Amino acid sequence: MKKNNATIILFAAILTLTTAVITNAQIYYPTDIGNEWVLESEDRAERVTYSIEASEETINEKNLALLKIQHETIGTDSITAERYFVDFDEEGIKLYKYEVELGDPFGVATGLLYPPILFYPLTLEVGDTWEFSTETEVILVGPVLFTSISKVVDKEEVETPAGIFKDCLKITIRTISEVALSRTRSTSHLWLAPDFGPVKFENSQDIVYTLVSSNLLPNISDYDVTGDGVINILDLVYVAARFGEDTDEGDVNNDGKVNILDLTLIAKYFGIEVNAESD
Secondary structure, three states, X not given: OHHHHHHHHHHHHHHHHHHHHHHHOOOOOOOOOOXXXXXXXXXXXXXXXEEXXXXXXXXXXXXXXXXEEEEEEOOOOOEEEEEEEEEEOOOEEEEEEEEEEEEOOOEEEEEEEEEEEEEEEOOOOOOOEEEEEEEEEEOOOXXXXXXXXXXXXXXXXXXXXXXXXXXXXXXEEEEEEEEOOEEEEEEEEEEEEOOOEEEEEEOOOOXXXXXXXXXXXXXXXXHOOOOOOEOOHHHHHHHHOOOOXXXXXXXXXXXXXXXXXXXXXXXXXXXXXXXXXXX
């Protein structure tokens, strides 16, 4: 009987590992309110902060969230922000309104979009392409037609001060701004980690920013429940053996019960070695 129970527990652990790997490969821009990603340039002189916040904006009785991208020069008052008022559905992040601070003397470019456009697809794979165009009015410039074309060009490992992220999708973003008889083009790159979000950004001036902090970063040492220095099958078995119990042992997400969420978290970081730097 004990042998059968051990087999069932081991099978459940392996099944959880397989399921978690498949699931984690699907979401590249988690959209929970409160998510924040802070990226800094290599010389630590500039910072880009991505955040998802609640807002008071509504369109047709639909409450919109705020996806904000803030750019700042550290230690100065130089701060500008891009504010995108969005909603989330089965297709991805839908953009309804934007406010982009262009700095002096150009003011703020704004736009209202209805029906909304697809800002970021829910699921992404190498080769995927999406684009949108919008018109706005800019002080001293006049009407501007802005077009953005995004393409997932590669899958890479990205090393940042906050850790190493595997299987990141590299997205090349090409933009075209048309004013009267002139046209300006620029290219930037964004790297998204699976089930995490932005970890690296390279702007059109070739300045590279990498992740330094995020509320999504775990204390992965908590997932080494056996304390052997690596997150492995023994941790999965340990938690699976306590499945359904109201106990602190194996409850790695601290919700008061050992369940599938705990198994999924351990499976997500399977194979990672735990050391003092992870604490």
